Amino acid sequence: xxxxxxxxxxxxxxxxxxxxxxxxxxxxxxxxxxxxxxxxxxxxxxxxxxxxxxxxxxxxxxxxxxxxxxxxxxxxxxxxxxxxxxxxxxxxxxxxxxxxxxxxxxxxxxxxxxxxxxxxxxxxxxxxxxxxxxxxxxxxxxxxxxxxxxxxxxxxxxxxxxxxxxxxxxxxxxxxxxxxxxxxxxxxxxxxxxxxxxxxxxxxxxxxxxxxxxxxxxxxxxxxxxxxxxxxxxxxxxxxxxxxxxxxxxxxxxxxxxxxxxxxxxxxxxxxxxxxxxxxxxxxxxxxxxxxxxxxxxxxxxxxxxxxxxxxxxxxxxxxxxxxxxxxxxxxxxxxxxxxxxxxxxxxxxxxxxxxxxxxxxxxxxxxxxxxxxxxxxxxxxxxxxxxxxxxxxxxxxxxxxxxxxxxxxxxxxxxxxxxxxxxxxxxxxxxxxxxxxxxxxxxxxxxxxxxxxxxxxxxxxxxxxxxxxxxxxxxxxxxxxxxxxxxxxxxxxxxxxxxxxxxxxxxxxxxxxxxxxxxxxxxxxxxxxxxxxxxxxxxxxxxxxxxxxxxxxxxxxxxxxxxxxxx
Amino acid sequence: xxxxxxxxxxxxxxxxxxxxxxxxxxxxxxxxxxxxxxxxxxxxxxxxxxxxxxxxxxxxxxxxxxxxxxxxxxxxxxxxxxxxxxxxxxxxxxxxxxxxxxxxxxxxxxxxxxxxxxxxxxxxxxxxxxxxxxxxxxxxxxxxxxxxxxxxxxxxxxxxxxxxxxxxxxxxxxxxxxxxxxxxxxxxxxxxxxxxxxxxxxxxxxxxxxxxxxxxxxxxxxxxxxxxxxxxxxxxxxxxxxxxxxxxxxxxxxxxxxxxxxxxxxxxxxxxxxxxxxxxxxxxxxxxxxxxxxxxxxxxxxxxxxxxxxxxxxxxxxxxxxxxxxxxxxxxxxxxxxxxxxxxxxxxxxxxxxxxxx
Numbered sequence: 033x034x035x036x037x038x039x040x041x042x043x044x045x046x047x048x049x050x051x052x053x054x055x056x057x058x059x060x061x062x063x064x065x066x067x068x069x070x071x072x073x074x075x076x077x078x079x080x081x082x083x084x085x086x087x088x089x090x091x092x093x094x095x096x097x098x099x100x101x102x103x104x105x106x107x108x109x110x111x112x113x114x115x116x117x118x119x120x121x122x123x124x125x126x127x128x129x130x131x132x133x134x135x136x137x138x139x140x141x142x143x144x145x146x147x148x149x150x151x152x153x154x155x156x157x158x159x160x161x162x163x164x165x166x167x168x169x170x171x172x173x174x175x176x177x178x179x180x181x182x183x184x185x186x187x188x189x190x191x192x193x194x195x196x197x198x199x200x201x202x203x204x205x206x207x208x209x210x211x212x213x214x215x216x217x218x219x220x221x222x223x224x225x226x227x228x229x230x231x232x233x234x235x236x237x238x239x240x241x242x243x244x245x246x247x248x249x250x251x252x253x254x255x256x257x258x259x260x261x262x263x264x265x266x267x268x269x270x271x272x273x274x275x276x277x278x279x280x281x282x283x284x285x286x287x288x289x290x291x292x293x294x295x296x297x298x299x300x301x302x303x304x305x306x307x308x309x310x311x312x313x314x315x316x317x318x319x320x321x322x323x324x325x326x327x328x329x330x331x332x333x334x335x336x337x338x339x340x341x342x343x344x345x346x347x348x349x350x351x352x353x354x355x356x357x358x359x360x361x362x363x364x365x366x367x368x369x370x371x372x373x374x375x376x377x378x379x380x381x382x383x384x385x386x387x388x389x390x391x392x393x394x395x396x397x398x399x400x401x402x403x404x405x406x407x408x409x410x411x412x413x414x415x416x417x418x419x420x421x422x423x424x425x426x427x428x429x430x431x432x433x434x435x436x437x438x439x440x441x442x443x444x445x446x447x448x449x450x451x452x453x454x455x456x457x458x459x460x461x462x463x464x465x466x467x468x469x470x471x472x473x474x475x476x477x478x479x480x481x482x483x484x485x486x487x488x489x490x491x492x493x494x495x496x497x498x499x500x501x502x503x504x505x506x507x508x509x510x511x512x513x514x515x516x517x518x519x520x521x522x523x524x525x526x527x528x529x530x531x532x533x534x535x536x537x538x539x540x541x542x543x544x545x546x547x548x549x550x551x552x553x554x555x556x557x558x559x560x561x562x563x564x565x566x567x568x569x570x571x572x573x574x575x576x577x578x579x580x581x582x583x584x585x586x587x588x589x590x591x592x593x594x595x596x597x598x599x600x
Numbered sequence: 601x602x603x604x605x606x607x608x609x610x611x612x613x614x615x616x617x618x619x620x621x622x623x624x625x626x627x628x629x630x631x632x633x634x635x636x637x638x639x640x641x642x643x644x645x646x647x648x649x650x651x652x653x654x655x656x657x658x659x660x661x662x663x664x665x666x667x668x669x670x671x672x673x674x675x676x677x678x679x680x681x682x683x684x685x686x687x688x689x690x691x692x693x694x695x696x697x698x699x700x701x702x703x704x705x706x707x708x709x710x711x712x713x714x715x716x717x718x719x720x721x722x723x724x725x726x727x728x729x730x731x732x733x734x735x736x737x738x739x740x741x742x743x744x745x746x747x748x749x750x751x752x753x754x755x756x757x758x759x760x761x762x763x764x765x766x767x768x769x770x771x772x773x774x775x776x777x778x779x780x781x782x783x784x785x786x787x788x789x790x791x792x793x794x795x796x797x798x799x800x801x802x803x804x805x806x807x808x809x810x811x812x813x814x815x816x817x818x819x820x821x822x823x824x825x826x827x828x829x830x831x832x833x834x835x836x837x838x839x840x841x842x843x844x845x846x847x848x849x850x851x852x853x854x855x856x857x858x859x860x861x862x863x864x865x866x867x868x869x870x871x872x873x874x875x876x877x878x879x880x881x882x883x884x885x886x887x888x889x890x891x892x893x894x895x896x897x898x899x900x901x902x903x904x905x906x907x908x909x910x911x912x913x914x915x916x917x918x919x920x921x922x923x924x925x926x927x928x929x930x931x932x933x934x935x936x937x938x939x940x941x942x943x944x945x946x947x948x949x950x951x952x953x954x955x956x957x958x
Contacts, residue, residue, distance in 0.1 A: 400831060420834030429832060437828035443821070451822055452833030457815050464813075504833075 033057045033222045034111075034191055038087035040073050040246075047073045049246040050087070053224070055191065055239075060213050060223045062233040065243035066294055066495070066524030071226045072116065074243065075193045078224070079113035080106030112184035113193040116522075118176055122169030126162060127151060130183040147186075155182045158212060173386060174205045181212075185221065192216065193224045196522070198232060201550075204589065205385075210236045228524065230287040231553070242293040250293040252286075294525060305536050307560040307576060308377035314411075315544035316374040316397070316513040321405035323367035323392040323568075366392040367403065368568040374513060374544035379535065381555030382548040384565035384592050390548045391432060393565070394517040397546075398422060398429040410512040423452070426512030428505040428538070430519050432548070438501040439489045446471035446485035449504045474503035478530055495527030506534045511543040518549055532558055552588055564591040611887045617936055618885075618929035625929075626922045633914050640913050644906035657791020658905040659898065661863065664793070665690075665855040665872065666897035667800040669879025671807055672729075672851040674888045676743075678811065679844035680824035685732055685747025686852045686876025688754035689725040693853030695758045696724030697860045698867030699766070701777025713780035718799070718857055725853015726846045728754060733845025737838035743845070751876075759869070766867055774867035783862040794862030796854075801894075803851060808890040820844060852876060881927040899926070 034055045040048040048070045055061045065071050076082040078089075080103040089096040091109050113119075120129040127148040136143050148164035155162040160178045168176055177197060184192055194213070198206045213223050214236055227233060233240055239253035367389045374380050384390055395401035399419040407414045409425055417425070431437040439448050449471050450456050456470045457463060471485035478499040480492075489497060498519065506514065516535060520528045535558065539545045549555050555562045561575040572591040574584050627637035648655040669686045676683035700720045704713055728750055735741040766774030786793040811817035822830040823840045831837050859872045882900055886892030900923055907919025 398832065418834070418836065419831060420836070423834045431828075431832045433828075436826065437832050440822050440826045440829050442825050447818065447822075451818065451829065452835055454815060457818070460814050460816065462813055462815060462818065 033092060034078070035090045036074075036078060036087065038074060038077055038089070039085045040070070040077060040082070041085055047246050048077075048084075048087075050248075051243055051246055052248040053078075053241050054251075055222050055224055057222050058217055058220060059238035060217045060225055060236050062237035062240045063224055063226045063243065064228065064230070064233060064240060064290060064294060066526060069243040069294070069524075070246040071243055072195055075113060075195055075224060075226055076115075077101075078106070078191075079111055079193055080104070081113070081115075107187070110188050110190040111193070112187060112189035112191070113195065114177060114180045114184060114197060116195045118168075118173075118180060120168045120176060120180060123167065125165050125167050126171075126179040126183070127164040129168060129179075130164070130186060151182055151186055154186050158182065158185070158215070159208070160212060174201050177201075177209075185216070189221055191222045191224065193226070195226045196228070197225070198227060198229060204592075206232065228522075230290055233290065234287050240290060242290055244294060250290070252290065291525060304557075305377075305379075305540055308375050312375040312377055314373045315376045315409065316372075316515075316546065317406075317408040318370050318372040318397070319406045319408075321367060321370040321372075321393075321396055321403050321407060322365050323389075323396050323401055323403045324365060365568050367396060369405070370568075370570060372546075372563065372570065374546055376512075376542050376544055377539050378561065379539050379545045379547060379559040381559035381562035382546060382565055383552050383555050383562050383588055384550070386550050388565045389568035390517065390565055392568075394429065394432065394515050394548060397513075397515050398427065398431075420452070423508065426508075426510050426543075428508045428511055428514045428543075430501055430505050430514070430516040432517035432521070434494070434497050434501050439497055441490040442488060444486050444488060445475070445480065445492070445500055448489050448500050449474050449485075451504065453504065453508070455509055470507075474500075474507060478503050478534070479526075493524075495523040498523050499527055499530065502531050502534050506538050511538055511541065514538050514543050514545040516545065516547050519547065520549070520551070520554060528554075552585060552592070556585060556588075562588060564588055566592065611889070611892075613940060614933040614936070615885070615887065615892075615930065618926065618933040621929040621933070622922065622926045625925050626918075629918050629921065630914055633918060635914055640910055643910050643913060644902075644919075647909040648902055648906040652789070652909060653787075654789035654791045655905050655909045657786065657788025657793040658908070659901040660786065660788070660793040660797055661791060661858065661901075662904050663894075663897040663901035664797045664800045664862075665858045665875045666878055666882045666900055667894055668803060668855040668858070669852050669876050670882030670886060670893040670897055671803055671890060672725075672848040672876075673880050673883035674886070674890070674893060675807060675820075675851065676729075676844055676848040677883070677888060678820045678824045679841050680827065681733070681736065681743045681841060681845060681848075683729065683732065683747055683845065683848045683852075684744060684877070684880060685728065685750050685849075686879045687873070688747070688751040688876070689728045689849045689852035690855045690859075690872045690876045691751075691754050691758050692724040692728045692849075693721035693856030694860055694872050695761060695867055696853075697721035697856040698774055698777060699761075701781040701860065702775040702866070704778045704781060706778050708778050708780045710780040710782075713778060714783065714861070717777070717781045717861055718854070721853045721856040721860070722850040723853070725856070726850040729845040729847075729849015729852070730842065732849070733842040736845070737841050758867075762867065762869060767869075772869035776866045777860065781861055782865055783857065785862070792863040794858065796858040796862045799854060799857060803854065804890045804894055811890070852879070878923070881923065884927060885930050 035053070037050055037052045038048050039050060040046075051070055051074055053061075053063065053074060063071050063075065073082060077084045080101055084098050084101070087098065089098055089101065091111075096105075096109075120126070121132070124132070127144050130151060131142075131144065131147055136147060151162065151164040155178070160182050162175070162179045162182050164179075166175075166179075168179065171179065181192070181194070181197075197209060201209065210232060213225060217223050217238070225232075225237065240251065241248055242250040242252075370389075370393065372380075382390055382393065392401055392403075396403040397407055399414065399417055399422045409422065409427055412425065414422055414425070419429075423429070435441060440451065443451075446467055450467050453470075456466055458466070468485060474480065475483050475485060480496050480499045480503065482492075489500060492500070502516075502519065505516075514535065519531050519535065523531065535545050535547060547555060547559060552562075556579055559579070561573065562579060563570045564572045572588070574588060578584055623641075627641070630637040630640050648659060669690060672686055672689065673683055697717050697720055701713065701717050704716070732743050732746050732750060735746050736743045762772065762774060768775060783795040785791075786795065786797070811821065819830065819835045819840050822833070822835060823837050823844075827837045830840070855872060855875060860867065864871055878900060882893050882896045885896035885899065886894070903919050903923050903926070907914075907916050907922070910919075
């Protein structure tokens, strides 16, 4: 179907060095690798979005002239991509986006109705319910993504590339998406599925290509689908090769072997820490905390995040085959009378589908959103305290979006590590020696790459950017409580382990840690207690040994989607 | 330290490209005017920099004010605000400085009169700038709109004050300031260059130090580049923006010392006009770097003064057009420089192998 061997460099950085990818027809081909491995770049080249520096590209047996390979050429070859953050114009409707650049004209006027009907019919057939007339910025992230997939297929895609499609979806939405991919592949559309999540790979991939540092280091495949395409690059360690061979006999895709190929070694051991005694001091207490629902619709200056776009469509009901799941009403409270306490040394997870009040919860605690009710930090009421005063009183806040709110992307790593940290810089005149010492210590501790304090944050990969945020926030002195929002979203496995280590270390050091994550597995592995948020409320909780039991995941998943009995 | 994070190679390249393009366009204009470009350029350089001390003095005079209004634009932009209210802020400084200087007892010693007039000029500019900042932060009124409107309002107030109180029998000149408030001239063949250049240079060094070496500068630049990140780390975005506009207004107001205390010694209709807008050019050309703004101001001053020096050869309008050409060139040179920098980097073997894709 498609075979590629590609090179790509950005200034000072070789992204792809002869990375290879071969996709067979009628298969779901997973492309996995750590952040910065070059996955997104590779698929963007395939889709004609980014030009390659060199290499070869063969489509259906015919070699392609790479110099002339652009968006339009890719479209002609029926290669479609649904990008990580979506490519639809938010102020247009789904159908308007679908016809962009090739508008159907009837009697001199734009005629959208046939396209809209075709989109709706196609969506119906695929089990991807979409409303062609909905404005994209009013849709939830999942609904917008479905609309992009349907639009891509409507244009007639033979190869559909999905770049980390599951990053923002709830478990039940992920299941639907995976099933849809399976069916599309069976119906003749080859799929390249970029992901970090190995359980998803195991669930549906026919073949897997693993990228590391711009090279293909391993290819795994289900027997019968693509038995001949298995190749392993020369630099792969012997033990990975051995695993591949073992796979062949075992005839399964071994997630552990893939993980090892991705990180090039064993993952750091994840050691859980004991839960604090019941008598441990309460360091963070929320009593009847509410936040008005129009926060996202009318963000304060400088407060807007990408989540606003997703949340603006809160009223849109997501109809899914599995049932109907409603988003919160925008006029209701985004956060509704939350009662929550965190003890010293405790790791508490907040699970939930994006847009159910988690963002407001973090902002209220940090003092970045107005709220009603009481928030106490180490026994003291924070009413009227500014964000700076809260941080000084022992709070650390890892904002949910590192690129907008977590970091100043055009500033150096050292600047970002010390932003607002007057305990390091000094109050007025910056102590440059102290900043350098501090930055180098954090870089070494978190293995931030490149290990240069002068590097511009923008040039770092997502995982390393997140390490910078973690390094700044969790190194605050006298930590009483930590609020970490989506601390490992879009972050590679090695960085995830380090970030988790840091969160555990903070808890071991006596802080209460509140972790907000859309990734339930992350919370199950990390936390002592997990609460579930739905429509601005806490609708359930599991703690201790309950979390280790087999059905915890299913039970929490039901709570997240509002399908549990008695919930909501 | 955030200031140092821009790529200096690229900035330098952008400026070099812009200057070459401007030189070419200027030469074409001279050819169109029927003159030999080489001759005119040479005359401009020769007269302004070597033979005619007066012209050189005028370069310094013009550049002094431009440095201050350029810094004014850059400090606001550091905080993410586009201050195009320099005209009004300069004029407020001019009026306040002239009124204060004239109202002092004739015997006021320089040691008192000079600092007082400087402070009043800065305060008047800061008042106008502060209004823009407060309206932006408290009411969400866009600073471009409010600063343009304040330019008109201040101009109206100045003219009204002049007509009602200041202009002396039929002229458009107000009463003279007391001798103690006059800044000494620097000479240069009787040119207008005066000691306020020291004030401008002090402002350059102070602003560089604040931006590069203090937490205030760190906060200022963080607010301009990512207000959400600044807020999350405890910086009060609104407060920083108001302070930045106060500082921007004060810097523009200080330009009045050059005009009133150093040169005209009175309020005069039209005094300092245009310098606020030209400060935008100086700031753009200087790439928002305090020292770059000094160089840009000298260049713009050279074009203005040099244009007069070769006035018999080519029309004055030609060199005025050149000032605009330089700004257009610098505004469009950034992307070109970026592309060259990229190609240069690609040509070099990659030295660093940091993981930075995705």
